[in-house]
Amino acid sequence: ETFNATDPVVDDVPVQVEIVAMDGLTALGRWDRNDFGALPADVRPEDLSEAEQAVLEDFPTAWVPDSRYLVELANASYKERLGRDVFLTDGEYRARPIAVSLFTWGIYESRADVLKDRFGAITWGTIHDAAIAKGGWPELGGDSSWGYFKLVVPNPRKNVGGLTAMIAAAGEYYDRTGVGVEDITDPEFQAWLGELMGSVTDFSSASAYTAEDFALFGYSVGDGGQLLESDLLQNMQGILTRWEDPLVVYYPRYVTWFDFPFTVWIGPETSALEKNAALAFQRFLLSESQQEAALAYGLRPANPNVAVDASPESLFVKWQDRGVEPIVPRADRMRSPDRDVLLALLRWFDLNVAE
Numbered sequence: 318e319t320f321n322a323t324d325p326v327v328d329d330v331p332v333q334v335e336i337v338a339m340d341g342l343t344a345l346g347r348w349d350r351n352d353f354g355a356l357p358a359d360v361r362p363e364d365l366s367e368a369e370q371a372v373l374e375d376f377p378t379a380w381v382p383d384s385r386y387l388v389e390l391a392n393a394s395y396k397e398r399l400g401r402d403v404f405l406t407d408g409e410y411r412a413r414p415i416a417v418s419l420f421t422w423g424i425y426e427s428r429a430d431v432l433k434d435r436f437g438a439i440t441w442g443t444i445h446d447a448a449i450a451k452g453g454w455p456e457l458g459g460d461s462s463w464g465y466f467k468l469v470v471p472n473p474r475k476n477v478g479g480l481t482a483m484i485a486a487a488g489e490y491y492d493r494t495g496v497g498v499e500d501i502t503d504p505e506f507q508a509w510l511g512e513l514m515g516s517v518t519d520f521s522s523a524s525a526y527t528a529e530d531f532a533l534f535g536y537s538v539g540d541g542g543q544l545l546e547s548d549l550l551q552n553m554q555g556i557l558t559r560w561e562d563p564l565v566v567y568y569p570r571y572v573t574w575f576d577f578p579f580t581v582w583i584g585p586e587t588s589a590l591e592k593n594a595a596l597a598f599q600r601f602l603l604s605e606s607q608q609e610a611a612l613a614y615g616l617r618p619a620n621p622n623v624a625v626d627a628s629p630e631s632l633f634v635k636w637q638d639r640g641v642e643p644i645v646p647r648a649d650r651m652r653s654p655d656r657d658v659l660l661a662l663l664r665w666f667d668l669n670v671a672e
């Protein structure tokens with residue numbers, strides 16, 4: 318609305334931007350099924366009837382998913398189908414991040430203190446050992462009323478964050494930044510991951526918005542977990558308001574970044590004017606004023622000229638005493654998994670965890 322209110326003009330033509338909200342996994346599924354109606358490789362828009370051209374007017378000009386690897390997966394699917402790239406990694410129309418976030422640990426302070434006293438740093442190994450403690454929290458040094466350790470991660474069938482969490486766990490398990498299908502299907506790893514995921518309270522009833530559930534339902538959802546930093550920061554006030562035990566943020570060694578890439582479709586389904594209008598909107602989102610506005614949503618700026626404390630509304634300033642770091646501590650970035658790895662993880666989840 319703010320962009321449209323400026324009455325933008327591109328190539329001497331007034332333009333307006335329409336945004337359709339859709340989570341990354343849903344959008345990826347629609348790209349994979351070609352629900353948006355990309356033309357076959359040997360068909361041009363001018364070859365279509367008027368009715369077919371009218372349908373093409375609804376074809377998305379750009380896509381802003383959670384993470385670059387979703388773009389890579391969608392592009393791989395179309396490259397196989399059409400014999401060419403539809404999303405670029407270089408040039409004017411390349412995918413460009415418009416904000417950044419990462420997966421972090423968010424754990425209730427009382428629980429985190431016990432885990433650190435018992436195990437040291439908060440890691441996937443720590444969480445695994447807490448998850449398999451047969452005596453529950455009393456065995457770990459916690460209160461008997463806490464029961465057993467409960468992990469919080471998003472449902473990977475509803476939120477790409479669930480897959481991200483499992484990939485990060487695999488990175489720590491193997492002590493490297495990349496994992497393959499052979500790693501996911503290793504029986505020892507699967508047993509370890511199964512023990513971890515078995516400590517999640519209930520995947521079947523979990524929504525796609527786990528951090529929000531955390532704020533609304535507190536300990537009944539879990540004691541802590543790995544969630545998107547921006548989601549945790551947006552819900553931090555709700556957690557403090559409803560629950561006397563504050564949440565503390567910890568940064569893992571193996572980090573999965575979400576870069577929210579602004580990705581322009583380069584196929585003939587959209588016109589040069591539409592593509593250039595998308596670039597104009599991209600420049601608007603990367604402007605300093607819009608990047609500062611993103612700080613109020615817990616998103617890290619993609620514009621290097623904007624610091625995380627550039628706005629008084631910045632959640633990085635507001636929640637610094639809860640462990641939030643303006644500059645992320647040294648970490649190893651997980652490489653983007655390929656399609657086969659993601660499918661293997663989802664298949665394992667469906668067979669072993671999902672209800």
